[in-house]
Amino acid sequence: MKSKVIPLNLLPIGSAARVKELTADGSTRRRMLDLGLIIDTQVEAMQKSPSGDPTAYQIRGAVIALRSEEASKIFVEEN
Amino acid sequence: MGCTCQSTGVNVLKETFNVSRNSDNEFVIALAGNPNVGKSTVFNSLTGLNQHTGNWPGKTVTNAQGYYKHRDKDFILVDIPGTYSLMSNSVEEEVARDFVCFGKPDATVVVTDATCLERNLNLVLQTLEITDKVVVCVNLMDEAKRKKISIDIDGLSKRLGVPAIGTSARNNKGLNDLMETVYKITNKQANTSPLKVKYDDIIEKAIEYLEPYVKGIVGNTINSRWVTLKLLDGDKTLLSSLNDFLGFKLNENEIIISKLKYARKFLVDNGINPDAFRDNVVSSIVHTAENICNHVVKLENKKYNATDRRIDSILTSKLFGIPIMIVLLGLVFWLTITGANYPSEIIARFLFWIEDRLTDFFMWIGSPAWLHGVLVLGIYRTLAWVVSVMLPPMAIFFPLFTLLEDLGYLPRVAFNLDNFFKKACAHGKQALTMCMGFGCNAAGVIGCRIIDSPRERLIAIITNNFVPCNGRFPTLIAISTIFIGSAVSSAYHSLVSTIAMICVIVLGVAMTLLMSRILSKTILKGLPSSFALELPPYRKPQIGRIIVRSILDRTLFVLTRAISVAAPAGLIIWLMANIQVGNMSLLSHGANFLQPFANLIGLDGYILMAFILGLPANEIVVPIIIMSYTATGNILELSSLEELRNLLVSHGWTYLTAVCVMLFSLMHFPCGTTLLTIRKETQSIKWTLISFLVPTITGIVICFIVTQTVRLISLI
Numbered sequence: 001m002k003s004k005v006i007p008l009n010l011l012p013i014g015s016a017a018r019v020k021e022l023t024a025d026g027s028t029r030r031r032m033l034d035l036g037l038i039i040d041t042q043v044e045a046m047q048k049s050p051s052g053d054p055t056a057y058q059i060r061g062a063v064i065a066l067r068s069e070e071a072s073k074i075f076v077e078e079n
Numbered sequence: 080m081g082c083t084c085q086s087t088g089v090n091v092l093k094e095t096f097n098v099s100r101n102s103d104n105e106f107v108i109a110l111a112g113n114p115n116v117g118k119s120t121v122f123n124s125l126t127g128l129n130q131h132t133g134n135w136p137g138k139t140v141t142n143a144q145g146y147y148k149h150r151d152k153d154f155i156l157v158d159i160p161g162t163y164s165l166m167s168n169s170v171e172e173e174v175a176r177d178f179v180c181f182g183k184p185d186a187t188v189v190v191t192d193a194t195c196l197e198r199n200l201n202l203v204l205q206t207l208e209i210t211d212k213v214v215v216c217v218n219l220m221d222e223a224k225r226k227k228i229s230i231d232i233d234g235l236s237k238r239l240g241v242p243a244i245g246t247s248a249r250n251n252k253g254l255n256d257l258m259e260t261v262y263k264i265t266n267k268q269a270n271t272s273p274l275k276v277k278y279d280d281i282i283e284k285a286i287e288y289l290e291p292y293v294k295g296i297v298g299n300t301i302n303s304r305w306v307t308l309k310l311l312d313g314d315k316t317l318l319s320s321l322n323d324f325l326g327f328k329l330n331e332n333e334i335i336i337s338k339l340k341y342a343r344k345f346l347v348d349n350g351i352n353p354d355a356f357r358d359n360v361v362s363s364i365v366h367t368a369e370n371i372c373n374h375v376v377k378l379e380n381k382k383y384n385a386t387d388r389r390i391d392s393i394l395t396s397k398l399f400g401i402p403i404m405i406v407l408l409g410l411v412f413w414l415t416i417t418g419a420n421y422p423s424e425i426i427a428r429f430l431f432w433i434e435d436r437l438t439d440f441f442m443w444i445g446s447p448a449w450l451h452g453v454l455v456l457g458i459y460r461t462l463a464w465v466v467s468v469m470l471p472p473m474a475i476f477f478p479l480f481t482l483l484e485d486l487g488y489l490p491r492v493a494f495n496l497d498n499f500f501k502k503a504c505a506h507g508k509q510a511l512t513m514c515m516g517f518g519c520n521a522a523g524v525i526g527c528r529i530i531d532s533p534r535e536r537l538i539a540i541i542t543n544n545f546v547p548c549n550g551r552f553p554t555l556i557a558i559s560t561i562f563i564g565s566a567v568s569s570a571y572h573s574l575v576s577t578i579a580m581i582c583v584i585v586l587g588v589a590m591t592l593l594m595s596r597i598l599s600k601t602i603l604k605g606l607p608s609s610f611a612l613e614l615p616p617y618r619k620p621q622i623g624r625i626i627v628r629s630i631l632d633r634t635l636f637v638l639t640r641a642i643s644v645a646a647p648a649g650l651i652i653w654l655m656a657n658i659q660v661g662n663m664s665l666l667s668h669g670a671n672f673l674q675p676f677a678n679l680i681g682l683d684g685y686i687l688m689a690f691i692l693g694l695p696a697n698e699i700v701v702p703i704i705i706m707s708y709t710a711t712g713n714i715l716e717l718s719s720l721e722e723l724r725n726l727l728v729s730h731g732w733t734y735l736t737a738v739c740v741m742l743f744s745l746m747h748f749p750c751g752t753t754l755l756t757i758r759k760e761t762q763s764i765k766w767t768l769i770s771f772l773v774p775t776i777t778g779i780v781i782c783f784i785v786t787q788t789v790r791l792i793s794l795i
Contacts, residue, residue, distance in 0.1 A: 025354075031611050033361040034164040036198050041365075047391055050400035051498035054507070056391070056614055061195040063387075063614040065494050067501060070610060 003078045008043065009055065009071035016044040017076035024073035032074065036060040043076060096182045098144060098157055105153045106265040109179055111206060112190030113199050114161035115615040117218045119143075120248040121190050122158045123624065125258065128631075140174050141528065149258040152266070157184065163198075165205045166314070166361070169531040173316055179209055180301070181324040185265045186212045188257070193223035193230055193245070194383075194616060196376055200368035203239065207273040208305045213241045214260050221247035222616065226383035231375040238371050240272040249621050275304070278363045281349040282356070285311055285342045292338045296329065310339055311346070312356060387616050391491070400495045407488070411479045412517060416552055419471040426470060430463035449657075456713045457653025458646050461699065464714060465645040468698040470638060472549040476518035477629040485620040489514075493612055503592040504599035506535035507610055513539075513591055516546040517584075520749055521637050521756040523548075528760070532608035534599070540757055541770045542594045544749040545777075546587040550697035551744050555583055557701065558744075561724045562737035579741075587745055594773060602769070637752065641696055644751035648695035652703065655692065656712045666692075666707060680779055681739030681786035683731065690743065695751045697744070735789050739782045746778030 005020050019041045022032055036059060037043070044058040054065040066074075098107055112118040122130075126145025143158040159178050160171035179187055189206050191199035196217065206213055217230060236243035242260045246253030263269040277283065286307050293310065294303040301324070309317050310330065322328045329335060343353070351359060393399055434455060441451040483489050489511055497507030508530050516523030523543040530536040547555060556576070564576030599605060655666040663671075669691075670684030677687040685707040693700035702714040705723070708730050709715075727736075748771045749757065758767045 022358075027608070030164075030166060030357070033358065033365075034166070034201065035611060036201065036365050036368075038358070038362045038365050046388065047395055048397075049395060049494050049497060050397045051495075053498050053501070054494065054610065054612070056395075056494065060198045062198050063384075063391075065497070065507075065610075065612040065614055067497065067507075067610045 005075050005077050007072040008045075008057070008066070008074040008076050009068040011043075011045045011076060011078065013045045013048060013055075015078060016042060017078045018042055019074060020077050021075040022073060023075065024070065028070060028073070032070075035062070035064055037074060042079075043074075096142075096157070096178055098155060098182065100155065102153075104151075105155055106185040106261075107155045107157060107182070108261055108265070109182065109184040109187040110156055110158045110190065111175060111179060111187055111202065112161055112216075112218075113163055113192065113202060115613060116161070116190050116192040116199065117248050118161055118190045119158065120621075120624070121188075121216060121218060121246065121254070121257075122156060123628065124248045124251055124254055126156055140171055142174075147258070149262050152262060154258075154261065154265075157182075162202065164201055165209075166357070171531065173320070176317065177320050179206060181320060184210075184212075186214060186261050188214045188216050188261060190216045190218050193217045193219045194226055194228055196230065196235075197368050197372040200371060201364055204274070204276050204364050204367055207239065207241065208275065208308070209302055211241070211271045211273045212264050213271070213273060214257065214264060215239060215241060215243040216253075216257055217243055217245045218248055220245045220253070221250060222618065227379040228383055229377045229379065231377075234375040235371065238274060238374065240274045242269065242271070249624070274367075276364050276367045279351070279359050281346060281351055282311070282359060285346050288345070289338055289342045292334055293329075296332060296335070297325065300325070308360070310335065311342060312360070313353065384616060390617055391614065394488070394491050395494055400491075404492055404495055407483070408492075408514060408517075411476065411483070412552075414479060415472050415476040415518070415549060416556070418475045419549075422471040422474075423467050427463070427467035430467055431460075434459055434463060452657060452712075453650060453653060458649040460714060461649025461652060461695070462642060462645050464699055464702065465641055465696045466638070468553075469550065469641055469696060470634070473519060473634045473637060474630060476549060477522070477633040478626050480515065480518060481625045481629040481633075482620055482622075485618065485625055487615050487617040490612060490614050494614060497610065497612070499592055500595070501610075503595040504606070505538050505592075505595040506530045506532065506608070507612055509535065509539040509542075509591075509595070512543060513546055513588070516543045516548060518549055519637055520544050520546075520548045520753040521640065522633055524753060524756045524760055534603050534605045535608060537761065537766060538595050538598050538603055540760060541598060541766070541773055542591045544753065544770070544774045545591040545594060545746065547583065547745055548697065548750075550750065554697065554701050554744055555741055556580060557720060557723065558737050558741055559583070561720055561727070562732070562734050565724075583741060583745055590746065590777065594777065598773075640752045640755055644695040644755065648692070648751070652692050652699075652714065653712075656706060664710075664712070670707065679786065680743070680782035681735050681789075682743065682782070683736070685730075686736075686740060690747055693750075694748070697750050700744070735786065739786060742782050742785065743778050746774045746781060748772075748775045 008017070011017050019037055019039055022029055022037065024032060041060065046056040046058050046063060048055050049065070054067045055071060056063050056065045100107065110118060110122055122143065122145060125147050129147065130143060130145030140160055145156045145158070147154050147156060157178065159175040162172045162175045165172060165176040165179070178184070187206055187210055189203045191203060203213070203215055215235070217232060217235070220230070223230060230245065232243050232245045242264070244253055244257045244260055246257055248254060260269070264271070278286070286304060289310065290303055290307045293307045297303055297306060306321065309321070318330050322330070346356065394403055437455045437459060438451065441455060492514060493507045493510045496510035500507050500509050511529065512523045512526040515526040520543050524540050527536050527539045527543070530539055559576045559579040560572070563579040564572040567575050655669065656664055658665050660668060666688060670688045672684070673687045674684035677684050686704055689700045689703035689707065692703050699714060702716055705716065705726065706712070706714045708726055748754070754767060754771060757770045758764070761767060
């Protein structure tokens with residue numbers, strides 16, 4: 001069964017997914033790559049900040065907070 | 080051509096990186112690593128107090144160097160900025176990369192976090208591409224053990240082809256091994272054969288084609304495979320640093336231009352266009368790191384960070400996140416303000432006792448009264464005042480703040496508040512520099528270094544002064560107690576003055592956000608830059624280190640700057656108060672001159688004069704007001720609030736004056752120490768001037784509106 005591809009900011013808290021595509025460019029894209037966000041990387045949505053944004057994600061053993069603008073440029077496929 | 084670079088190597092080190100060797104027996108060691116891996120703990124443990132901090136030449140990036148001796152050799156340890164990679168474009172990463180590549184350290188130690196090794200290996204692998212004299216320090220082994228993560232250090236070392244040492248720096252474990260290994264590497268007693276990441280076949284072919292030409296030109300001065308890779312990548316900032324290092328423009332060499340063009344065409348023909356190139360390179364590095372970790376890291380407990388997540392689910396929850404944060408920060412400020420009173424008094428008593436002895440001495444040598452006045456009552460007394468009111472709060476605030484930092488709580492503050500700052504088009508980390516500003520604006524301005532986008536860093540620097548620092552709190556508290564608290568029946572005094580204080584703080588935060596937004600819509604136009612904030616694991620704090628580091632690095636640093644501003648100011652204040660022209664002091668002339676303007680914004684000439692003369696430190700504003708009203712000629716303080724109230728009321732203060740003084744105290748030019756710091760941090764007179772004008776004009780406008788409105792509807 002193949003699940004659909006969604007932007008990371010829409011991934012529900014507690015769910016895990018795999019990175020399928022980065023649409024960011026320039027320095028944002030470089031930052032994402034530095035964090036190890038390459039194709040097929042496992043990402044889990046951990047927690048939203050009190051005001052709903054940013055959201056903390058578990059990425060390769062580290063917890064990284066991303067604003068929804070950034071997260072919307074990362075497309076993932078739910079496991 | 081190759082030779083000239085080698086012969087200038089020592090000078091490069093000194094001129095470009097500000098590192099100087101004293102003898103041939105000294106080795107330069109670069110200390111690299113991701114942020115939050117305990118790199119500074121390693122640095123401090125190895126060098127102890129033998130260190131000094133400065134800036135990288137021409138950059139506002141901290142450059143800390145320390146010394147240690149191991150066996151018969153001396154080592155200079157250079158703490159390079161914490162970075163995730165050597166490929167992005169922040170100033171920190173450029174500095175780190177340039178030092179590892181072109182500073183030619185005798186060895187590079189890459190500190191990694193045992194609890195998050197995979198991500199950290201990214202930097203290790205990138206470093207191995209540049210130099211083979213690398214030692215990998217796997218730090219936080221104690222944390223890893225606690226989380227039941229086991230790491231096969233020998234296996235890691237074998238796979239990487241360079242020594243790896245497990246340490247837990249805060250318990251001083253493994254550091255001797257680390258020093259011994261560094262010793263062997265620098266003294267050529269150990270061989271390394273670093274792992275080179277293998278890229279996509281197409282990329283490898285392009286490197287294979289181009290590298291011989293590059294090697295033909297650069298010789299052995301620098302790793303030619305790595306330079307080839309960067310030429311293919313077209314990394315502009317790197318190429319410009321490389322050209323500086325080589326002393327000629329490699330990328331303008333005709334052979335290189337034509338061969339590079341051919342290699343790039345080959346890449347594109349095989350489906351790797353310039354955009355995909357970097358992705359492809361990074362993917363290979365990440366996969367290599369992943370592969371190594373699969374072999375050397377064993378997780379006995381898959382839920383190893385469950386505790387951290389539980390704490391986060393409370394500290395950053397919708398319901399408790401913000402209230403807990405307010406309580407914690409409130410507690411820090413409360414401890415600072417109340418805790419500082421007593422030591423302040425002792426220091427003041429001691430310093431004023433010395434003042435009396437100095438006076439005795441001046442009497443004894445029969446010096447003229449003016450000399451005693453200038454030196455003792457002017458310069459010395461102002462200095463004593465500044466030290467006694469500034470030192471204790473800072474010595475309490477900075478360790479507490481560093482404690483929150485060490486616990487790992489501060490990034491959560493940024494996480495909680497980021498949305499507000501995003502709406503102000505500013506950076507989430509500005510929340511931290513703002514909190515720091517409550518302690519000391521100068522320290523807050525230095526703290527802005529953590530913001531890596533230049534636009535957002537400037538916004539954070541310019542608006543830092545909108546939150547009241549320790550120096551302004553006592554003034555605000557005294558005035559709100561006297562005028563606002565006492566406006567209601569005595570039972571509610573303290574309640575009402577506390578509410579007034581909270582209003583001031585909320586107003587300060589609101590103004591910070593508002594001005595940040597205005598700045599980013601006007602002179603600092605731009606979109607919020609990308610925001611990726613790491614929430615590191617919570618860690619057990621190291622109390623001893625916190626106290627030593629916060630006192631040495633922050634408290635004494637700020638105090639030294641404050642003293643350098645207070646001394647000349649003391650002289651000016653005394654001269655203004657004591658030189659008579661006609662039958663009035665210069666101070667009174669100044670006040671009379673300012674009076675019409677001051678009146679428009681709800682103050683009087685003396686108050687405005689006190690703010691101006693109080694430039695060196697906000698703490699002396701009220702003492703100067705008292706000095707002016709009592710016409711004593713020396714700054715002094717009254718023993719009770721009641722006495723102060725009577726003095727102020729007899730000089731025409733109303734609650735409007737009190738409100739305007741509080742507003743102006745919150746929003747006026749930064750103190751001398753902060754201005755000096757802004758000048759150093761921005762390296763620009765223009766931005767220093769803007770940081771001066773923005774809060775001043777805001778304060779004047781707001782006081783004017785409040786005053787005129789109140790007068791118009793004739794409440795007074």
